[in-house]
Amino acid sequence: MNRELQQFKADFFKALGHPLRIRILELLAEGDKNVNELQAIIGSDGSAVSQQLAILRSKNIVFGTKDGNKVTYSLRDPMIKELLAVAREIFNNHLIDTISMFDRLTEQ
Template sequence: MNQSVQQFKADFFKALAHPMRIRILELLSEGNKNVNELQSILGSEGSAVSQQLAVLRSKNVVQGMKEGTTVTYSLRDPLIKDLLVVAKQIFDNHLVDAISMLEDMRKDS
């Protein structure tokens, strides 16, 4: 595989490597939002939300559109929503495997 594609993937996944950034992406998957809306939903300080948005923006994961004095954020690529759904499905599969293993251990006890 082309090294530039691998570097893009590494940078992309680094941008996703924070729980608040994942949550922001989940919220933006539901529709565009500004910092105040995100801050309110997340129950977090605006500076923390802005900092995480800056990381996502720098990696071209989200984009901001200025409307007057407000910047509204959106996903740069709608496929990010699909990626989040797949990540949740992978989590669920791991959870099912863990539960199954625990049930097997309980039966053996």
């Protein structure tokens, strides 16, 4: 069981390990969007967005709801929003530590 959980976590974080996928998740955390909306906001071509969405779908991180010829994407688990917020806090803490270290070095 423990090994299965570790493998799930590794696969999950691997799926998050791309800047465009993170951006897509941040946008979906604000609300459901279709591919056209995502690519307009991101400024990327549709194939790149679609490719990253396919990876997120395959890992059950997002899901799509078909409406006519459009597919609207949503976060499968609302806790992804919290995960992204925690990641941002960790980044900010790291940045603050780096700035403090830089300030100490320049004072010498």
